[in-house]
């Protein structure tokens with residue numbers, strides 16, 4: 001599920017016009033009718049179908065002939081729109097290679113004012129695909145769930161980073177567009193891949209940052225060795241879209257689970273037995 005950087009660079013202005021028309025059209029349709037594209041873009045039908053065939057070949061658009069000729073934006077097309085906007089704004093000038101992939105995202109490095117990371121959220125690509133195949137006119141609320149869910153996820157992550165940086169060691173948030181977040185590139189390793197020389201110090205740094213986030217009103221809610229990077233011996237907490245506020249009714253249980261995940265990891269890998277009560281006390285004071 002990479003990002004088609006080459007194609008984005010060579011995107012013709014009509015192709016961008018069509019992607020934008022599809023993005024708008026998908027507020028109303030699961031499959032945007034060709035006729036709708038014609039009226040919203042003012043382009044000739046032959047131009048539109050030629051441009052669409054290229055967008056389909058690049059994995060940016062899907063076609064469905066039944067019961068009418070309809071077109072849908074897919075993640076590749078949404079990526080292209082976000083990258084076009086971020087490039088236009090000057091946030092990034094070049095997209096680099098993929099540096100990470102999770103259940104619900106793809107992360108690339110990129111060039112901005114300096115080296116940056118760009119995270120493309122991909123929420124519900126698989127689970128919502130049956131909804132996308134449903135040709136019915138979409139209800140007001142439920143239209144295009146993957147697009148909305150992925151954008152919301154990126155917005156939430158950006159919100160957390162802005163609330164936490166620089167009080168907490170998280171990547172500097174730089175920009176956000178559609179389903180993407182641009183942030184500082186961390187030159188580090190995921191904690192699960194490290195062999196630490198001073199594990200107790202690192203564990204304490206994780207707890208301290210968890211405390212600082214809690215003090216700022218934010219609980220990570222998916223804290224684990226996979227969502228911690230170690231850069232020059234310092235920890236950076238990443239992957240914030242699922243954060244919850246400390247006034248959430250289950251805040252106590254959720255912050256407890258975050259702490260448990262971390263303690264379990266250090267016990268398993270380093271035989272470091274940090275008392276749970278002390279750790280929870282540290283974080284929520």
Ligand SMILES: Nc1ncnc2c1ncn2[C@@H]1O[C@H](COP(=O)(O)OP(=O)(O)OP(=O)(O)O)[C@@H](O)[C@H]1O
Pocket residue numbers: 099100101102103104105106107117119171183184185186187188190222226227238239240
């Ligand atoms: N700012 C960054 N700098 C360097 N590498 C990053 C950065 N953000 C993410 N990464 C890399 O990309 C990987 C995936 O990012 P992240 O954990 O944020 O998303 P995710 O794991 O896909 O989310 P999910 O938990 O939903 O699967 C990380 O494990 C990390 O290796």
Ligand SMILES: [Mg+2]
Pocket residue numbers: 102226227239
């Ligand atoms: Mg992750």
